Amino acid sequence: MSILIFIAGAALLIYSAEKLIIYVVGAAAGLRISVFLLAIIFTGIEFDDVALGVALNIEDLSDVALGTVFGTAISMIGIVLALAAIISPTKVNIPRPYLALFVAAPVVLVPFIVFGPLTPVYGAVLVLLFVLFIGYVASRELKRTTPVFRNAEILEKLEVGASPGGSGTGTGHAVTRDPAEVPTDKPPFVVTVPFTKERPIPGWAAIALAVLALAGLVAGAAITSYGTQGILQDYQIQGALFGATIATLVLTLEDVFLTVEPTRKGAPELGVGNVIGSVVFGVTAKLGIILLAGGSIVVGDHVLSWHLPVLVGMTALAAYFLGTRRLRRWHGFVLLALYIAYWTVSFAVFGGAPIETD
Template sequence: MDDGYRVDVTTVVAAVLFLAGIALVVWSVEHFVEAVARSAVSLGVSGFFLAVVLAGVDLENAILGITAAYGDLSSLALGTVFGEAVFVLAVAVGVAGVLMPFETRVPRSYLLITLCVPIPMAALSLAGTLTWIDGALLTLSFFPLLLLVYALERRASTRYMVAEEVEEVIGLEEEAAEGSTSSDGEDSRGSWYHLGVAIAATVGMTVGSALAVRGAEGVLTAFGLSGLAFGATVMSFIASLEELFLTVEPVRQGRPEIAVGNVVGSTLFYVTANVGLIALIGPVDMGGAVLTVQWPFFALALVLVVAMFYRGRVGRLEGVALLALYVGYWIANYL
């Protein structure tokens, strides 16, 4: 009985560490993004470009993945990449479609980029393992993609959002972090304040990711779970909840362009820099369930969402189909 009690206590402690770590990472990342965004507004960059960078670049997932990889849990790290990618495509877009069917006219160039961007990762995965060289190539490929989006946004024929919408993107980031509507007034706090917030948030991200990975390791040991499956489902689901807000809320406000920016930016980041940074730390096994579960569900979700955006409408039927796909994804991970 004492042994069973000790196991139960250990499991509970591990679960609490995991949840507390995830919460601290998410909170820290959102405050870090807000602090950086306040400095970026003055640059007058395209709103869609800023949405791709601020909403799409998922720092918490990257930090959790890197910390897991350093802890010799590369399968857990890879699971978070695929899991969050599928979550953004299937759950975030699906819920938005079910609650508030929306129409959007996405420039074809962005749809083509989003559809083709996983190809390098898929090609490098054919060898069965991603090496540090593959990781370097994938990480470096993210920056030309950002420059491409920036260049397209500077052209009137492909511009998707105007500069005045930058404040809306930042406002949504603030609401996701604080659960309240941002003020329309100017932020009178100085740059030193925002620098301090960014530094404090960086410390929070580091501590939170360490706690989350330590807790996840304890949960995996206690229940005998696969790191890949756990990362792709439980860990990515909890860490991705703010992605749901950043997709649904813009649609509710009649600004689906911001939601599309989140989807496009997230997809670009997950399959380039995110998985690349993990591979830089250590070899990543791309065989087994990665080929039979992760890639097929991710590819299907991506094709469906791109097809919906191409058609220009995401309705309730499409939303239900995406949510059903995500349910199937969870089931497939544990079969």
């Protein structure tokens, strides 16, 4: 039964991720809003992670709550972005100011941690920093004639079901070519996205559908996690080994699908937006909300000497890879190897590495 639950959850994850991709792109096209901006809002802001961190801090598990902040951010780069590069190497075009903010986000924590403990006042500042980040991205995108990641090519890349050799117009509309141009043994080119010329979908309706798909994604992650726990109990798998390998991947499965699926579908902008948004949100607003709701956190020496430098280093390396404008397979292997090394050293020296646990 636990295996069936795991499979059902994973299937819901995949289905919801694919729908979320389509509806976010549809909303961006209908409302003329940047896909990158919508990706940050819909996938970068992780409400379930915030709820977990707040609960842990309220229950006097502040060190674990802080661990989830660093663990999730590092896994977004070492697992999620790494797997996206390994599975679907692709071209990317991230504006350098965004990459600079991506790198700067964890660096901002240095003075807060040095002059610890972390207090609710610091939390308010961190939340404000994330609001400023969103405001900057929104202002930059809305002022551009063609906002980054909001162009017809994304819709064209998401088209599926086209006849072999067919080519789309990149408008996101269903297109029937001249009969003389269509071989009699092949159907006309058809776009399967739900916002066709004959059936246009309003931008706000696409937003509502994206929210529904996001709810399905969260539910799929919860079901998969529950099935994972059952597998662990039913088959008596060693807990530490399972937690350091399979469970860590499962706990980030939602983000894996939100990054790998768009990349595989030919819209890496959504996946990269998820990674950048999640990291920036995690080390600013997520930590800020945890502090505001749960109170101060005393920071251990190992955070400043180990976990924070690792996060800063991996973020900088990921930004460098993205700055080359092509996410290559070897980039993914390097990031994944560094993440494994991080785990190894963490267990050997500090007795454990921070992970998100339910």
